[in-house]
Amino acid sequence: MRADRLVSLVLLLRRHDRLTADTLARELEVSTRTVLRDIEALSAAGVPVYAERGRHGGFALLPGFRTELTGLNHDEALALLVAESRRGAQAFGLGSALASAMLKVVDALPEHYRDTATGAAERLLLDPDTDLLARRHVAEEIPAAIVAEVRRAVLAGHKLRIDYAAADQDPQRRVVDPIGLVTVRGQGYLLAMRAGTDRTYRLSRISAARELPEPAQRPEHVDLDRVWQERSRRFREGGELVLVAVRVHPARRAELLGTAVQVRTEATEADGWLRLALTFQDRRHAEWAMWQLGADSEVLAPQWLRTGLRDRAEALLAHYRSAP
Structure with a gap:
């Protein structure tokens, strides 16, 4: 909605002092032309936004336009700022809403909390895109319209x-x-029932969704x-x-346990190596997981997995x- 976007524009300018139209367009996910129209609307409404020309120019606000959010202590403000990790919100189609909300919270904080909490939040990082081995987390791409429709049905208690x-x-x-709805490591899942039976659906595998007017048959509380x-x-x-x-x-060990579905048994052998019984989702998952470990592991059973790894190694050697 335009009203929300205008508020976000004002808060962006308050937080960054001066921003170009192109930067504002990227932050608000609109066109530069739309930003310029919004600037004109704010000026007409009496908001003191002005343009600075030149190489380092952009749009800026005169001091003012602040309402303080009272009742928050320093740790509460810090918790809100740290919560700006977007992975879960993106999985539910709420990434832009989270960004807008955080701008409003930061701007409304009392000044002494805002400065100290913002500085402290810079020292804390949740769920980075890559781990220490530079393995990148790939977020699922789910059309916003599908996620929004699923979310509406969940919250309204309607069939889907x-x-x-x-x-x-x-x-x-x-x-x-x-x-x-549940998000795990950036992957979203819909928990539902179908004909009285529990069902779990991965959001990325839903190609179309529509909320129906009929009430869902589900427990009142969960x-x-x-x-x-x-x-x-x-x-x-x-x-x-x-x-x-x-x-x-x-x-x-940690790498192997991170890929397995479950560890059934584990023991340490005389040479210091570990002997484990694990489960994997299917044959392809098992072969892929064991191949990653190379000579640091040995499959004892089943035989088809030993044969598959041997064939892979011989093909690579050839x-x-x-x-x-």
């Missing part, structure tokens, strides 16, 4: 019609009773964390999971034996 494609299958249309933990447990213990017995060097 979706076109959903399970792994390696064509999309199928189904009507579900939405319970809640402990979403408990529901997610229960469904996660059932997933780990059922389905087409693959059980693998391995030996692994202790230095690679490839590099040939002249470049």
Whole structure:
């Protein structure tokens, strides 16, 4: 809405003192022409925004236009600023809303809290895009219209019609009773019921969604964390999971456990290596995970996995034996 955008524009100028039209357009996700029209609207409404010409010019505000948000102590303000990590909000289609809200909160804080809390927030980082090995987290791309429709049905308590494609299958249309939304490592999930049976749908696999007027058949209150933990447990213990017995060097234990679905048993052998029984989602997942560890691991069972890793290694060796 334009009113929200005008407020965000004012708060951006208050926070950064001076910004160009191009920078404002990027921050607000609109065109430069729209920014210029918004500047004119603010001026007509009496907001003292003015343009500075020259190489380092841009738009700026005269001092003023501040309302203080009282009742927050320093730690509460810091918690709000640290919460600006957008990964979960993006998964639910709320990234731009979070950015706008944080601008309003920062601008409304009493000055002594704003300065100290903002400086402290610069020292804390949650969920960076890459880890220490430069492995990049790839966020799921979900059309905003689909996420918005799913979110509306969840919050309104209405039935939801979706076109959903399970792994390696064509999309199928189904009507579900939405319970809640969960985000895990940037991946969004819809928890729902279908014909009285628990269902979990990955948001990135929903190709179309529409909120229906009929009320959803669901509990009035829900402990979403408990529901997610229960469904996660059932997933780990059922389905087409693959059980693998391995030996692994202790230095690679964390990496292996980070890819497995579940660790069934673990013991330390005489040579210091670890012997584990683990489950993986399927054959492809198991072979990929063990291949990453190279000679720092040895698959003991099943035989098909040992054979698959051997064939991969022989193919790679043959490839590099040939002249470049």
